[in-house]
Amino acid sequence: MLFLVLLLAALAGAATAVVLAVRGFVAAFRRAGRSRAGWLRVAALLAGAGTIAVYTWGLLHLGVAVLQAEDGGAGSSPIQPCREGGPQLASQVTGYGVSYLPLRFECHLGRGGTYITSSVPGYVNQAAGALGLVTAVCGVLATTTAKRSRPPVAHTTDRDN
Numbered sequence: 001m002l003f004l005v006l007l008l009a010a011l012a013g014a015a016t017a018v019v020l021a022v023r024g025f026v027a028a029f030r031r032a033g034r035s036r037a038g039w040l041r042v043a044a045l046l047a048g049a050g051t052i053a054v055y056t057w058g059l060l061h062l063g064v065a066v067l068q069a070e071d072g073g074a075g076s077s078p079i080q081p082c083r084e085g086g087p088q089l090a091s092q093v094t095g096y097g098v099s100y101l102p103l104r105f106e107c108h109l110g111r112g113g114t115y116i117t118s119s120v121p122g123y124v125n126q127a128a129g130a131l132g133l134v135t136a137v138c139g140v141l142a143t144t145t146a147k148r149s150r151p152p153v154a155h156t157t158d159r160d161n
Contacts, residue, residue, distance in 0.1 A: 002070070006060075010056050013052050017056060020052065024048075035145075041139075043142075051132045064119070066098065068081055082115075104119075
């Protein structure tokens with residue numbers, strides 16, 4: 001069941017990343033050259049697409065690890081992703097868990113400890129975090145720049161006419 005949830009999340013993430021990237025490119029070719037706020041918006045959209053794409057890539061790796069862990073066939077004990085800790089450590093594994101922030105696959109030991117496998121590439125969490133920060137900064141700057149650059153709205157009253 002967890003594999004299905006991860007697969008659906010990865011599909012939704014891929015679709016969202018594509019939509020954000022298309023919107024970013026369309027904004028870049030249409031009207032972004034007119035203002036600084038427009039370029040910041042383009043940067044925020046493209047960095048957001050990158051953030052989601054990298055995170056989705058990590059979800060796919062996590063999904064493969066979960067699929068391997070839930071495989072009940074021959075050679076399924078100890079859990080395959082947990083074998084990288086060595087035979088002594090792997091023989092003590094009683095279960096597994098996943099973490100979504102940061103993305104990681106954890107092997108639970110019978111004596112109460114856990115260890116993290118390399119199922120999710122190390123660069124995924126760092127790249128997603130850095131791109132997420134760029135997205136947030138560009139989004140905030142685009143919003144504040146757009147608010148500052150708008151001309152004040154003149155209010156007219158019936159007496160002015």
